[in-house]
Amino acid sequence: MADNMTIPSLRRNSFSQSDTAILEALVPGYSLIYGFFSSYLQIDITGYLQYVVLLAVFGASLKYIIRYVTNFLERYFVSTAEIRLDDEIFNYFMYWMSRQPHMKSTNRFVAGVKTNGYWSENESDDEDDEKGMDELDEPGCGEDEPTFDEYWAKLIGRDKYRTLRYTPAEGRHFFWYRGRPLRLERREQLQSTRYILNNETLYVSCLGRDPSIIKDLLNEAQQSYVERDGNRTVIYRGQKLYLGRPFQWTRCMARAPRPLSTVVLDHEQKQGFVNDIKEYLHPRTRRWYSNRGIPYRRGYLLHGPPGTGKTSLCFAAAGLLGLKLFLLNLDSKALDEDNLSSLFSELPRRCIVLLEDVDTAGVTHSRGKTIESSKDKDKTDDSRGNTTEEPEPEPEEKKDDSKPDGDGVTLSALLNVIDGVAASEGRILVMTTNHPEKLDAALLRPGRVDMTIAFGYTTTTDIKELFTSIYTTMEGDLPRIAASKHTSNGDANPATNGSANHVHEKRKAELEEKKRQEEREQQMRMDERHAWISELATEFASIVPNSEFTAAEIQGYLLNHKNAPDDAIRGTELWVRGLREKKRSQEKHLT
């Protein structure tokens, strides 16, 4: 009997031991748990083992099941837009988001004085702050008007407190847009290098397979961002923001357009340049090019001494035609052929690309003819009214494709992006240089440079024009408060009964008459001033020597007498002597 009793218990024991050993290997600490339950609670947990295992398997797979179901739902029942940091739409969206009322109540947000990160590194939301300047009364001489010191104290006080902007923090956020719930996820991308900062992606999602609500939102965001620019000229610069990143077009600012009339240049040259661009942009021209299989590109070379208006003309043309301006300095050692071609491939269809001072980059020829004699150079500098449809061709064999010392852009790389097989079409390329004679003939050949404009020292006519454009009263120069103040005072006390209403109407009519009178007087003063400035301009132009100074030099002098043109005339002779002296000593220093 004892034997009968011992054998099964031994069997069970030996079974339990091997069972426990296996379970111990699978679940560390199993024997302890088993011991605890059997000794203290008299429970043999091996009977429940299958349930425990099932529960564990279910727990482990639950994560995957949830992920699978979520992925399935996201895939078939949710629409998502991905917005990457290196695209301008990132800024559109963030700008829009920061102005939404729900951003005031969110509890997880990024606070900053600007909403734009990567794309507008140099541009803050100051434009909005600038708008607020209109609310400050300008300093003036009237009794009600603040003095400059009072105005300045207010302005500086206000500038200390920049408007804080809030954008959603990393993670998920839910918000309503046009009655629909949307989800925004801001996700930071993990990077292996610490130099790549601030790399993130946004995901905007909506329920349903139709993403039109997201597209509407993004369109609205773009519209509000673009409207902020108004008619200003938006300038982008090709640069490398972080180590390890390729060159990118970075929006750096939006500036008020420069009127073409403020660029002093021979009228025909100026108009010829603008008309040529207009003709090129005409849809008929595009068709004409494509019908004949000619690559649709146009290039301009603006050359002349520093400070003669090359950049200004380009900027004015961009403003006039509402084109974006893309600036690139070829002199950067970090810029190589790949970067250059990827920059050109990212250009929008209609824009102006400005390559400034092309002669300073490694694209000048190092073989063939040496630099022309100084006689030739002088001829180039002085050649005004020398707009040509095609530059003088030089022999092609002068072309030198060799890489310059060190890194940087080679001539062949530049030629490839300008009109290689893969070169972008539709853009306007403007190159500026102080030394056209240093440029390789291959760079100047028609197709790459289709029009050349020579800028030179100011002629007597230019000097007169420059003087007039600086001192002529323009619309924005006039004090803007006088009339509006009177009107707003009149409106401030609306009448409450019939007779008071009549008095109010009478007062309003008087104020309007007064305003018209003021405007007439202002116009008369302006006409008188125009005539006076015109006389002074003739006098100034008779003192300043013809074709000796640049427009920048003359502008620099006149700006010192911004509010006193007669003072400028009195000091002109002395200034001319001083500048001549300075130039002579600089020349001596160079030789």
Ligand SMILES: Nc1ncnc2c1ncn2[C@@H]1O[C@H](COP(=O)(O)OP(=O)(O)OP(=O)(O)O)[C@@H](O)[C@H]1O
């Ligand atoms: N022809 C001009 N008409 C009006 N302003 C001019 C002219 N030339 C120069 N200026 C003034 O001089 C300054 C410099 O002009 P700008 O940058 O256009 O010269 P640039 O020829 O491009 O010089 P650089 O060769 O050094 O780049 C600007 O403030 C501009 O207003």
